[in-house]
Amino acid sequence: MRYRKLGNTGLVVSELGFGTIPILRGRVPVLPQYYNPDTPTAVAIMKKAYDLGCNLYDTAIPEEYGDAQMKLGEFAATVDRKSIIISDKARFYSGADIYREVLRSIENLGTEPDIYFVHQVDDDCADEVFGRYGALDALYDLKREGKIGFTGIASHYYSVLYRAALDSRVDVLQGSGNILERGMLDRVREEKAFCEKGFILNKVYAAGLLIGPFSVPELIGGVLEYPFSSALLGIGTFEQADEAFAEEYDPVHFSFEEVVARLKERFEPVACDRCERCVCPFGHEIHTSFRQFNYYHLGKEFWAVNKLKMDLENTYRHCLSCTEHACMRECLRGLHMPEEIERVHELVRAWGKE
Ligand code: SF4
Numbered sequence: 216m217r218y219r220k221l222g223n224t225g226l227v228v229s230e231l232g233f234g235t236i237p238i239l240r241g242r243v244p245v246l247p248q249y250y251n252p253d254t255p256t257a258v259a260i261m262k263k264a265y266d267l268g269c270n271l272y273d274t275a276i277p278e279e280y281g282d283a284q285m286k287l288g289e290f291a292a293t294v295d296r297k298s299i300i301i302s303d304k305a306r307f308y309s310g311a312d313i314y315r316e317v318l319r320s321i322e323n324l325g326t327e328p329d330i331y332f333v334h335q336v337d338d339d340c341a342d343e344v345f346g347r348y349g350a351l352d353a354l355y356d357l358k359r360e361g362k363i364g365f366t367g368i369a370s371h372y373y374s375v376l377y378r379a380a381l382d383s384r385v386d387v388l389q390g391s392g393n394i395l396e397r398g399m400l401d402r403v404r405e406e407k408a409f410c411e412k413g414f415i416l417n418k419v420y421a422a423g424l425l426i427g428p429f430s431v432p433e434l435i436g437g438v439l440e441y442p443f444s445s446a447l448l449g450i451g452t453f454e455q456a457d458e459a460f461a462e463e464y465d466p467v468h469f470s471f472e473e474v475v476a477r478l479k480e481r482f483e484p485v486a487c488d489r490c491e492r493c494v495c496p497f498g499h500e501i502h503t504s505f506r507q508f509n510y511y512h513l514g515k516e517f518w519a520v521n522k523l524k525m526d527l528e529n530t531y532r533h534c535l536s537c538t539e540h541a542c543m544r545e546c547l548r549g550l551h552m553p554e555e556i557e558r559v560h561e562l563v564r565a566w567g568k569e
């Protein structure tokens with residue numbers, strides 16, 4: 216296992232970290248597969264990762280990750296607490312709410328988390344999170360009180376992560392990326408503001424969907440060139456822990472075109488890297504539709520179509536009649552949005568008829 220610095224925190228984290236979603240039990244609306252191990256088995260899986268050099272464990276409150284937080288607490292009690300780094304999170308945006316959730320997390324874990332993230336921050340809630348008496352102010356207070364080690368912002372949106380990178384109250388960022396959805400990672404690498412912060416990467420396997428077209432060594436090796444601190448891998452079995460942590464993977468360079476060509480052996484993907492440069496003046500988040508289209512073909516059919524249905528009709532109508540095409544001017548991949556959104560629309564229409 217190799218180790219990297221976690222920004223300016225002074226912590227050193229394993230290059231690959233343990234994502235705890237797959238060890239949860241309970242019915243919570245998460246995408247990746249989970250395996251329902253009982254607590255002793257889950258603790259033993261985490262211990263296996265520990266023995267293989269993993270020192271970063273990431274979880275969230277029970278409403279998001281079921282009983283994974285409690286299982287992580289049980290595991291933490293079996294090892295030297297200082298030898299692991301616990302990263303925790305909650306999807307609450309006001310200061311009062313997140314303060315309460317951190318105290319509840321400490322109870323569930325039986326120990327103070329080293330990093331605590333405001334989870335799933337998007338542009339709609341960002342002003343509340345970053346504003347006065349918002350969640351970030353509360354995390355900053357909790358850090359000064361010694362109840363958490365470091366503050367964090369977790370988001371799927373580059374705009375939010377960039378805002379967090381410029382904010383001196385934030386120590387660590389958590390964002391998503393993989394060899395296909397690499398646009399945000401490319402932007403983070405180019406932007407100096409991110410240098411000072413720790414960066415935890417998630418979705419390296421795209422919630423398991425890229426395993427199949429690509430092998431685990433390709434998926435891990437393919438992101439190693441990026442300047443993250445630790446890349447989280449969802450682990451739910453001993454075999455997965457072994458596969459993820461026993462080997463020291465070499466960096467593999469895949470061009471974006473090579474990744475798309477591999478996917479084309481299975482379906483015609485939308486060649487979008489999720490850089491999120493295509494800001495639509497009318498508020499349509501087309502890259503999310505493109506992602507769901509690709510996820511549909513990678514195996515998450517029902518889930519992806521249901522997500523797509525939410526705003527697709529509206530987006531489709533607007534894009535077809537749009538003359539502005541501001542989104543296309545920013546797209547370095549040269550996508551023609553109305554054509555691509557038409558393909559997405561056709562998929563959903565055909566699915567409805569089945
Ligand atoms: S084509 Fe027009 S409506 Fe559609 S996303 Fe682009 S700017 Fe927005």
Ligand code: SF4
Nearest residue numbers: 487488490491493546
């Ligand atoms: S459509 Fe183009 S600009 Fe938008 S996220 Fe995808 S690659 Fe980036």
